[in-house]
Amino acid sequence: MDNLLWLVPALPALGFLINGSISILGARSTNGPARGLSGFLAVLFPLLSFLIVVQLHLGLSASQESVRSINEHLGLTLAIPQSLVQPLWSWISVGDIHLTFGFAFDGLTSIMLLFITGIGTLIHLYSVGYMAHDRGFARFMSYMNLFLANMIVLVLGNGPIVTFLGWEGVGLCSYLLIGFWHHETANGDAARKAFLVNRVGDLGFLLGLFLLWQILGPSTPLTYEAISAWFRDPANASLLATSGIAGLLTLSTLLLFLGCTGKSAQIPLLTWLPDAMAGPTPVSALIHAATMVTSGVFLLARMSDVFAHAPFTLHVIAWIGAATAVWAAVTGFVQTDIKKVLAYSTVSQLGYMFLAVGVGAFDSGLFHVFTHAFFKAVLFLGAGSVIHALGGEQDMRKMGGLMKKLPITFAAMFAGWYAITGLPFGAGFWSKDLLLEKVLLHGGPVLYGIALSTAALTAIYMTRLMILTFWSPSRMDHDVEHHVHEAPLTMQIPLWILGIGALVAGFAWAGMIPGMDWFPRQLQSAVGPAQMLLAHGEHRELNAVVLAMVGVGAAIVGISLAFVLFRNGLFKEASSEPLGGFARAWTLSFDAVHAVVGIWPVRILSWILDRICQPLLSGAVRLFAYLVQLLGALAQWLQRSRLRVNLTMSVLGLLVVLLILRGNL
Amino acid sequence: MDSIPMMQLQILSAILFATGMATVLMRRNLFFVLMGVELMLNSANLSFLSWSRTMTGAATMSGQVAPLFSIAIAAAEACVGLAMLLSVFRSRESMDTDAFARMKE
Numbered sequence: 001m002d003n004l005l006w007l008v009p010a011l012p013a014l015g016f017l018i019n020g021s022i023s024i025l026g027a028r029s030t031n032g033p034a035r036g037l038s039g040f041l042a043v044l045f046p047l048l049s050f051l052i053v054v055q056l057h058l059g060l061s062a063s064q065e066s067v068r069s070i071n072e073h074l075g076l077t078l079a080i081p082q083s084l085v086q087p088l089w090s091w092i093s094v095g096d097i098h099l100t101f102g103f104a105f106d107g108l109t110s111i112m113l114l115f116i117t118g119i120g121t122l123i124h125l126y127s128v129g130y131m132a133h134d135r136g137f138a139r140f141m142s143y144m145n146l147f148l149a150n151m152i153v154l155v156l157g158n159g160p161i162v163t164f165l166g167w168e169g170v171g172l173c174s175y176l177l178i179g180f181w182h183h184e185t186a187n188g189d190a191a192r193k194a195f196l197v198n199r200v201g202d203l204g205f206l207l208g209l210f211l212l213w214q215i216l217g218p219s220t221p222l223t224y225e226a227i228s229a230w231f232r233d234p235a236n237a238s239l240l241a242t243s244g245i246a247g248l249l250t251l252s253t254l255l256l257f258l259g260c261t262g263k264s265a266q267i268p269l270l271t272w273l274p275d276a277m278a279g280p281t282p283v284s285a286l287i288h289a290a291t292m293v294t295s296g297v298f299l300l301a302r303m304s305d306v307f308a309h310a311p312f313t314l315h316v317i318a319w320i321g322a323a324t325a326v327w328a329a330v331t332g333f334v335q336t337d338i339k340k341v342l343a344y345s346t347v348s349q350l351g352y353m354f355l356a357v358g359v360g361a362f363d364s365g366l367f368h369v370f371t372h373a374f375f376k377a378v379l380f381l382g383a384g385s386v387i388h389a390l391g392g393e394q395d396m397r398k399m400g401g402l403m404k405k406l407p408i409t410f411a412a413m414f415a416g417w418y419a420i421t422g423l424p425f426g427a428g429f430w431s432k433d434l435l436l437e438k439v440l441l442h443g444g445p446v447l448y449g450i451a452l453s454t455a456a457l458t459a460i461y462m463t464r465l466m467i468l469t470f471w472s473p474s475r476m477d478h479d480v481e482h483h484v485h486e487a488p489l490t491m492q493i494p495l496w497i498l499g500i501g502a503l504v505a506g507f508a509w510a511g512m513i514p515g516m517d518w519f520p521r522q523l524q525s526a527v528g529p530a531q532m533l534l535a536h537g538e539h540r541e542l543n544a545v546v547l548a549m550v551g552v553g554a555a556i557v558g559i560s561l562a563f564v565l566f567r568n569g570l571f572k573e574a575s576s577e578p579l580g581g582f583a584r585a586w587t588l589s590f591d592a593v594h595a596v597v598g599i600w601p602v603r604i605l606s607w608i609l610d611r612i613c614q615p616l617l618s619g620a621v622r623l624f625a626y627l628v629q630l631l632g633a634l635a636q637w638l639q640r641s642r643l644r645v646n647l648t649m650s651v652l653g654l655l656v657v658l659l660i661l662r663g664n665l
Numbered sequence: 666m667d668s669i670p671m672m673q674l675q676i677l678s679a680i681l682f683a684t685g686m687a688t689v690l691m692r693r694n695l696f697f698v699l700m701g702v703e704l705m706l707n708s709a710n711l712s713f714l715s716w717s718r719t720m721t722g723a724a725t726m727s728g729q730v731a732p733l734f735s736i737a738i739a740a741a742e743a744c745v746g747l748a749m750l751l752s753v754f755r756s757r758e759s760m761d762t763d764a765f766a767r768m769k770e
Contacts, residue, residue: 643698643762648690 015045107522201262208255264296281384318358325351360534401474430506459558681708
């Protein structure tokens with residue numbers, strides 16, 4: 001069964017190759033490459049991957065169950081299998097260093113893969129409808145497949161180096177897809193920005209990883225299994241207690257976290273995600289909302305044993321998460337572009353996840369990743385459907401009154417809205433309230449207050465989006481309004497499925513209902529020991545029902561506030577005023593910080609290199625070249641065919657040889 | 666002959682060799698270059714002969730035979746050399762050694 005593991009990333013990769021070939025071969029035909037075949041293949045391969053993941057997940061659970069029942073009946077203590085490991089080949093083998101390229105599949109991986117391939121398949125299906133009229137259809141589909149393959153490698157890798165391979169791969173695909181409509185300069189700029197900002201984070205990832213390796217010693221195989229085992233080993237506790245190693249570990253984890261802020265768009269590397277909305281909407285849904293941006297949270301959870309030993313880093317993570325959540329929620333409040341609102345909302349929700357991880361609640365952070373994938377995907381796909389219906393219009397000031405015109409899209413968006421605001425029994429209700437509870441328990445009242453007010457802000461900006469788009473009188477241009485149409489069936493099916501998912505996904509861990517704990521059981525082996533360590537073995541409980549009521553209260557306050565502000569008259573002003581003043585300054589504040597901290601120093605450095613170091617270096621090189629030329633001219637003079645010179649040289653040479661032989665020289 | 670010491674013959678041979686080599690290296694006229702080569706060969710012959718006198722019995726012969734070969738080879742060399750000299754002189758109208766520098770043309 002475990003030999004199926006390599007097929008999970010290989011199938012989408014095959015899809016990429018086939019679709020890439022179709023794209024290249026069909027590029028010169030008048031109608032562009034064949035759409036039917038490439039669309040079918042592009043959906044088929046992710047679907048097969050999804051089915052294999054389901055099969056693997058069921059197989060792993062079944063084998064765990066059978067070992068558990070054997071233990072119970074026979075009174076044995078056999079080890080329960082926690083993961084499937086498939087080493088594929090030896091990758092690097094130099095001296096003490098041995099790296100194996102392989103895959104490992106455990107509870108954490110299976111959850112990530114289930115929603116990556118599942119939601120991924122649905123978004124591929126949606127793309128078939130959304131991109132149907134695009135000339136680059138096959139190219140788009142091949143990029144999407146490549147992205148999925150890389151994302152699977154990222155999650156499935158047996159160690160951080162394999163993960164890094166996928167990590168870079170998804171960065172590349174993100175770049176390719178943001179700049180997919182490359183005829184407009186702005187899209188290319190956005191793509192480059194995303195790539196470059198991510199590079200800063202990737203540098204942090206690599207440096208942090210090397211530092212970590214330094215601590216572990218080069219002979220430790222760099223797999224997650226070995227790293228976790230090293231940190232769980234009590235024999236290493238005294239080594240970790242020495243101040244030098246502890247400092248090194250803090251530095252290493254901070255650098256790794258820098259990598260996570262790049263991929264997951266947290267302060268300080270968050271400016272690329274809103275710009276990434278330049279890509280086609282399915283890309284925003286798949287990459288920049290549901291899957292790739294959560295890889296930072298995934299990495300933290302995967303290395304939870306490492307981070308559990310770096311309390312300072314966890315504090316930093318918690319506060320950065322909280323700050324990002326508030327900042328992005330406020331920014332979402334002042335946007336006019338429907339996709340930008342959702343982009344900032346994603347940044348804000350990711351802030352929540354990091355806040356949870358920072359207070360040591362890895363499992364509830366991941367649970368929010370899981371539910372967020374559903375409701376943010378449906379919100380993005382719904383927004384895509386609205387944009388599709390309006391012929392490319394993204395400005396919410398020119399929408400309105402779409403509830404009756406686009407009932408299916410509205411129903412799906414409503415489900416997403418219901419989930420993200422945290423109204424009772426939606427997906428966000430379970431995950432966000434659990435998260436708030438953990439924050440209050442481990443992080444203290446200040447962080448809880450920030451998180452709670454962000455929940456209210458979330459409700460405000462999401463309700464504003466719904467009012468401006470669906471619940472207010474129409475402000476559309478006449479000919480746009482005339483052409484409004486519901487999306488084709490390939491786009492509706494994913495909307496339905498994800499909409500239902502947004503409502504019920506939370507029941508995977510309905511904390512208040514006994515027995516609904518499928519989700520945390522999966523994660524127990526991956527993050528359980530780290531959480532036990534951080535909670536110092538204590539097991540405290542807060543009154544979940546009261547906290548849930550507080551959370552729902554915050555959401556209701558936010559929703560009512562939004563209705564008061566935008567429904568009853570005020571929205572006209574808000575909707576006609578251009579994005580300027582405070583809104584502009586606030587939105588671009590981190591771009592300004594980047595300019596001062598990152599861009600200008602690099603420019604100054606590059607000026608110095610260009611104007612000072614470059615001439616010096618090239619001067620030195622030219623001097624050397626000139627010397628060689630001079631020597632060459634001398635040798636050339638000796639080599640000219642003049643009998644007397646040549647003979648003299650050979651006689652002198654002979655003389656030298658003779659003198660050497662006699663020992664005089 | 667017996668009265669001339671071996672060392673003096675060797676010195677004479679060295680002087681002849683040096684003269685020949687100086688001729689080869691310094692003169693531009695190819696004719697003189699060939700003459701210098703002959704002189705160097707003959708100085709070597711003289712050296713052989715004087716060394717052979719220090720030997721006894723049949724071993725004396727080897728020192729006297731080597732110059733015979735040398736003279737034969739020198740004769741052949743002079744033939745070929747002078748023939749080439751003539752042909753170069755015909756095409757170049759010059760006896761300068763540097764005329765050989767552009768043989769390819």
